[in-house]
Amino acid sequence: xxxxxxxxxxxxxxxxxxxxxxxxxxxxxxxxxxxxxxxxxxxxxxxxxxxxxxxxxxxxxxxxxxxxxxxxxxxxxxxxxxxxxxxxxxxxxxxxxxxxxxxxxxxxxxxxxxxxxxxxxxxxxxxxxxxxxxxxxxxxxxxxxxxxxxxxxxxxxxxxxxxxxxxxxxxxxxxxxxxxxxxxxxxxxxxxxxxxxxxxxxxxxxxxxxxxxxxxxxxxxxxxxxxxxxxxxxxxxxxxxxxxxxxxxxxxxxxxxxxxxxxxxxxxxxxxxxxxxxxxxxxxxxxxxxxxxxxxxxxxxxxxxxxxxxxxxxxxxxxxxxxxxxxxxxxxxxxxxxxxxxxxxxxxxxxxxxxxxxxxxxxxxxxxxxxxxxxxxxxxxxxxxxxxxxxxxxxxxxxxxxxxxxxxxxxxxxxxxxxxxxxxxxxxxxxxxxxxxxxxxxxxxxxxxxxxxxxxxxxxxxxxxxxxxxxxxxxxxxxxxxxxxxxxxxxxxxxxxxxxxxxxxxxxxxxxxxxxxxxxxxxxxxxxxxxxxxxxxxxxxxxxxxxxx
Numbered sequence: 001x002x003x004x005x006x007x008x009x010x011x012x013x014x015x016x017x018x019x020x021x022x023x024x025x026x027x028x029x030x031x032x033x034x035x036x037x038x039x040x041x042x043x044x045x046x047x048x049x050x051x052x053x054x055x056x057x058x059x060x061x062x063x064x065x066x067x068x069x070x071x072x073x074x075x076x077x078x079x080x081x082x083x084x085x086x087x088x089x090x091x092x093x094x095x096x097x098x099x100x101x102x103x104x105x106x107x108x109x110x111x112x113x114x115x116x117x118x119x120x121x122x123x124x125x126x127x128x129x130x131x132x133x134x135x136x137x138x139x140x141x142x143x144x145x146x147x148x149x150x151x152x153x154x155x156x157x158x159x160x161x162x163x164x165x166x167x168x169x170x171x172x173x174x175x176x177x178x179x180x181x182x183x184x185x186x187x188x189x190x191x192x193x194x195x196x197x198x199x200x201x202x203x204x205x206x207x208x209x210x211x212x213x214x215x216x217x218x219x220x221x222x223x224x225x226x227x228x229x230x231x232x233x234x235x236x237x238x239x240x241x242x243x244x245x246x247x248x249x250x251x252x253x254x255x256x257x258x259x260x261x262x263x264x265x266x267x268x269x270x271x272x273x274x275x276x277x278x279x280x281x282x283x284x285x286x287x288x289x290x291x292x293x294x295x296x297x298x299x300x301x302x303x304x305x306x307x308x309x310x311x312x313x314x315x316x317x318x319x320x321x322x323x324x325x326x327x328x329x330x331x332x333x334x335x336x337x338x339x340x341x342x343x344x345x346x347x348x349x350x351x352x353x354x355x356x357x358x359x360x361x362x363x364x365x366x367x368x369x370x371x372x373x374x375x376x377x378x379x380x381x382x383x384x385x386x387x388x389x390x391x392x393x394x395x396x397x398x399x400x401x402x403x404x405x406x407x408x409x410x411x412x413x414x415x416x417x418x419x420x421x422x423x424x425x426x427x428x429x430x431x432x433x434x435x436x437x438x439x440x441x442x443x444x445x446x447x448x449x450x451x452x453x454x455x456x457x458x459x460x461x462x463x464x465x466x467x468x469x470x471x472x473x474x475x476x477x478x479x480x481x482x483x484x485x486x487x488x489x490x491x492x493x494x495x496x497x498x499x500x501x502x503x504x505x506x507x508x509x510x511x512x513x514x515x516x517x518x519x520x521x522x523x524x525x526x527x528x529x530x531x532x533x534x535x536x537x538x539x540x541x542x543x544x545x546x547x548x549x
Contacts, residue, residue: 363439
């Protein structure tokens with residue numbers, strides 16, 4: 001046997017649970033990386049979106065090294081880790097590594113970021129027989145022959161195959177230009193093709209369409225990180241033992257996530273949206289803290305943004321009022337049935353001398369036609385002498401109570417979509433039939449969900465929200481063959497999208513606030529916010545020529 005130098009590979013994991021381990025030296029000349037790479041490989045435990053064997057690094061005599069993806073698994077390569085990974089295409093073949101360069105394994109917003117430190121000559125190995133049990137590892141489909149551990153010994157130790165150099169040279173020239181431009185852009189603090197405010201815009205958008213062909217697929221993948229954190233992780237926690245495979249995107253409500261992505265794109269373009277976020281930072285923080293203390297998902301903090309833009313004086317056509325836009329009957333129920341300090345009373349009706357206070361526990365079935373406080377499709381209430389809906393602390397306490405009614409529903413919890421269902425319940429109501437048959441509404445979320453599951457089966461509950469987005473806009477007064485009305489169909493994804501951007505804006509500009517401090521990770525090098533050109537508060541202050549609604 002011919003004795004050859006053995007070059008090992010020094011790597012450093014930069015994010016996640018293995019970041020604290022520091023530099024690690026893996027025995028070469030072939031090192032596999034993945035969730036279960038086999039003996040001697042780098043096992044990336046605790047990282048989402050990583051396959052058993054994601055990629056292979058080969059070290060050559062002389063200290064050179066190359067990386068190749070296994071099959072179609074995603075591997076991105078950059079000169080350093082401080083890049084916008086969403087702007088870098090995955091490798092489709094082997095590529096040489098340079099000391100200090102960075103690899104991102106797996107989808108954007110998930111996976112592992114790894115620094116290639118260097119190759120080190122540590123010992124010798126016999127050509128044809130690797131001095132480790134990796135010699136018996138099976139070949140991986142899609143891995144070039146040069147990376148098959150059983151054939152490494154057949155490659156001249158000082159050179160790689162001719163085909164490798166040819167392909168690598170072409171790819172290196174192309175990659176060098178791309179990496180140089182990316183590095184220069186990052187150095188100038190410019191993120192190529194980053195999504196950010198571009199137009200005056202509006203403070204909110206109540207619906208978007210997927211028919212315009214403008215969905216950013218790279219962004220769709222990049223939003224898997226916040227979607228897991230703020231939607232699926234709470235769904236998994238509330239489901240407990242019922243959760244099966246819900247940490248994998250393939251099992252999520254894909255259509256709902258597509259609408260979330262489209263809404264993020266739309267809101268991110270608007271200066272008015274970011275201006276309003278800045279104006280209500282204190283209120284948003286207080287609600288986030290209250291939700292955390294109550295054990296409810298943080299994404300619910302965007303509900304009052306969608307409902308009122310955190311404006312206490314907003315009144316809807318059906319007399320919903322205040323930050324959370326509660327109907328007056330909800331206050332009556334919470335005060336009389338639940339003993340809460342939440343009251344609406346002595347309301348003055350327009351063009352009459354009547355003083356009205358709610359006496360029922362829920363709005364009538366057809367509120368526009370049957371409510372005494374509505375006339376001509378408009379709210380008749382001028383003002384109420386006592387209205388806790390305009391008090392942030394009391395209305396948020398009321399919201400915590402009503403949201404928990406849906407959040408703790410055992411059928412919702414088992415569905416895998418408890419977050420979406422609970423958000424939707426704030427718009428459509430949870431289940432007013434509890435207060436008497438005359439209040440029963442088929443478009444309340446609980447009866448709507450039960451009807452859907454009865455038709456489609458319990459396993460489809462996780463896709464309930466996306467499947468029922470049927471109407472083109474939120475303005476239609478119909479269900480368009482869905483189980484609830486158009487307004488509710490477009491409600492939950494808008495709120496989720498607004499929260500994703502609120503996390504980025506507040507963490508970047510007000511990270512010292514106790515409500516926002518836990519979000520610091522998302523504006524770091526591995527956080528999803530790096531996909532966005534998130535404005536500073538000074539940027540927002542300079543853009544005052546906006547349109548609001």
